[in-house]
Amino acid sequence: MTAAALARILVVDDEPQIHRFLRPALEAAGYAVERADTAAEALRLAASRAPDAVLLDLGLPDLDGQEVLARLRRFSEVPVIVLSARDREAEKIMALDGGADDYVEKPFGVGELLARIRTALRHRRAADGVPEVVRLPGLDVDLARRQARVDGDALVLSPREWALLALLARNAGRVLTHRQLLTAIWGPAHVEDIQYLRVYVGQLRQKLGPAARLIATEPGVGYRMLDEV
């Protein structure tokens, strides 16, 4: 494996103990690791070293994590996975709305973190050239022909259901917040109407049948289309 082929992960956390185990864990999984202890350092490294993914802790000493994310997004589309404490739900949602791709709750298992990193990297590659058909386990979503097939059988969907499924499929592996989904499908006036979403997700799951499990609920946050089971 050459150095150029190694995906580069930027780890931003002010806790030395986190760096202490993340570096060996990520290196053992075949990634190159950049370490940043402060927001300033993180932004500098994100700009100069063009990492393939960023692990971002929201509690940084010099700058608020949300602000770091916003500044990062001004110049980079790099996938960002937020490291967050479980009781900071509001922060988590804010980060996802603000452009983060995923989140992991502290304390987290290394295996789970690596899986999320893989998804984020894949999504990034996919985003480079949007495929015409998103192939998921047991479900194909043909974006060009506006058609979804479960195990080869075409589904009959209403326009809203299709829009929802297509949006989730296009972002397979990513968490989409309630706000993002509502804004995209119903418009900005309906960002608070989470019950619409619940109803449509319920209908969609019914029509998907065996593939329903692909739409995972992220409690209190939003939904995610699973790209691996």
Added chain:
Amino acid sequence: MSPEEGRPDPDALLAAIKAEEPRGRLKIFLGAAPGVGKTWEMLAQARRRRAGGEDVLAGVIETHGRAETQAQLGDLPVLLRRQIPYRGQMLEEFDLDAALARRPGLLLMDELAHTNAPGSRHAKRWEDVAELLEAGISVWATLNVQHLESLNDDVARITGIRPAETLPDRVLEVADEIELIDLPPAELRQRLREGKIYRADTAKRALESFFREGNLAALREIALRRAAAHVDTEVQGWRRRAGVASPWPAAERVLALVGPDPAAEAVVRQAKRLADALHAPWIALHIERAGEGTGSAHAVRGPLALAAQLGADIEVRAPTGGDLIATMLDLASTRNATHLVIGRAAAPLWRRLLGRTLGYQLLRRAPDFVLHIVPALGDAPRRRRSRPATPPSVLPWAGTVALVAAVTGAGVVLRDVLPIEAADMVYLAVVVASAVVWGLWPALLAVALGVLAWDFFFIPPIYTVTIDSPRDVVTALVFTGVAVLTGGLAGRVRAEARAAGARIEGLRRIGAFSRRLGQPTNEPDLLIEIARQAAGLAGRAAVLIARGDELDLRATEPQGESLDEGAWAAARWAWTRGEPTGRGTGTLPSASWRFLPLRTVRGGLGVLGVRSAEDFDDPQLQALEALADQAAVALERVRLATESARAAALEDTQRLRTALLASLGHDLRTPLASIQGAAGTLRTAWNGLTPETRADLLASIEQDVGRMNRFLANITDLTRLESGEVRPRLAPVSVAEVVDAALARLPEALFFAVRIPEGLHVLADAALLEQALFNVLDNALKYSPHGSLVRIRAEAEAGRVAIMIIDEGLGIPAEDLPHVFDSFFRVHRGDRTAPGTGLGLAIARGLVEAMGGRIEARSPGPEAMMAERPGTMITVRLPQAIGTPVNAAEPV
């Protein structure tokens, strides 16, 4: 008309809402006389209601053996009467508790004015009805108009019979509905003659007395007028609720002067009727005259109580400048009275001759008022003139006789030396002396004895009683005049002094109560003090305090006193009703205790019970009421103090808990994340890791476990400190040594500048002080950049030693300075706090304060160089150890 005037009166609306609370409705079947068919009509209507499916219960029905009524009762369910044993016989009475338990939709109660058998809860049946209504049970009742309190005099005048059983007019006024059962007098007399009302013999007598046609016509007119007046009030109530402007001038107000004379009750009733007719409020005024003493206070108590019952405002005044009329007119004008009601009291002849009667003077001096003069009722029972409670004493009479004898004896001995004229003077002195000391009557005795002795011993012919010269007659008259004048004056002075004394005694007692009740700071002590004070007035006392709906006996004096069942019932009644209950009151008067509610504006707190061998007199009751008021206020004060202390403590606990949760969130999760991460990495990627990395990850796990351990130990320490479990052992401790020990526990690669005078000692616990200083230093390092300097200094100042720790770190914002020593407080900078728990400084403060010292923070520090690193100075002050020489001038 201003816009407000058309709007409904908010007070009236409130009253309407209150009236519409789930309270039973009262309907009164009003009749002019017995036998008009009230009970019959009530039963007839009740049976119709019952047929309509309503739950109707006959509470008390007096059929008086009348067949028509008996038939009308039909199959209505009837409540069993209660048997009350009384003096060897069984009395039957309405069973209030059974009715309350049975809760009928509609209860029928005959003869509302009935007086209950002794031993019942209430003295009167209308009070039973009031309780039923309060409990939400609707009541229909019958009533003859002659029983109304305010008509008592009129009825007596018309019929010559004074009804013994009366009920307050307000009972009729609060009735939701009144149905007048009317029967023309001729028909009523016909029914009577037919024996439909009484048996033949009784009926014959009745026809000749009460049931005379004239009587019945007059009573009928009264009843009709009363019923009409009720309709009138209903209309008025509706007008007020609906905001219809009143057609009546609101400015009318009636003032009744109530004195200790036989006309007083008539005055009260007249004023009430007048006020009703005028739709005006009314005031009953009593003016205390010093000369009348406690006897008059007794005499007006009845009429004033009646006035209060009839809805008057009661005013008791002392005369201003001794002038009754001026006092009355003064009040009349300040309260905007328009009508004055006075009684035509039997005035002494001389007053009448001189035109000095009250009525005449008011006519002259109060031309602006409408004056009503009420005659005293001729056949009114003469009120017993109660004398002052003191038993008649022999002393004044014996003393007077002894004085006269002594003076006579001395005069006889000195008869030859002194001129005869001197004897007059000496006897006059005796008369004056006994008038001043004992009052008029002993003085008159002195006059009689003196004149006799003087004549017998000194006036020739000696040893005979002969008054023959005009001089002797004049002397006797002068003696009498002096005795009357002096005795009257002295008597009045004494009475005034006594009244003033009583007033001062009352004030003194109130002052004493509030002083004594102000001392206890907790509720149990206060309750004991209340019981003690009440027992000081009454003999025995008990304090019962409410807990939920129950009363607890909380303090008694003497201790260990207990209450019997009757007393408990009275206590509960006083508590639920907020009225004095038990002995000497209208409710449960047979109880051995009297209970006074302890109430404040915020509601009832409990009751104060008192028991005494004798009946309570007026001053005693007033003092007890004052005590109950003061006790309630004191109790509420103590409770509020306790409550606010508890609220403050709760708030602290709440804040601490919030902070603890936040801290646990961060300080436990971060090491946990790190441990889980390291362990996960070792497990999943063991083969991909170098041995060094493996060792490092294992070490990292160990460190994080240690960190969590420290955190938990800190929490334990703090809990122990805050609960006061830490007991420092104070001894002289060398500051330099303790600082060295604390520094030794910190990483070596840090820079410290230490300047502590040699031999500086503080009074402290060495181990605790070391821990406190370590925490402060640790904190300083946490918030300082690597490589910066931390200074440690100590100096003696006025019996104390200040140890200062100064860093060059990030400093503390001014708004956070007051909180840096609070548990779990951290100056907010993201969630970065290295291994911090927010407990370090809180523990330091706990330790320092446990040793009697103080700790404070200042930022920027005294040597701030750069704006972004203002630094912090934390100063620990402890008492200097005595007898240890210090040389502050010599730095180490």
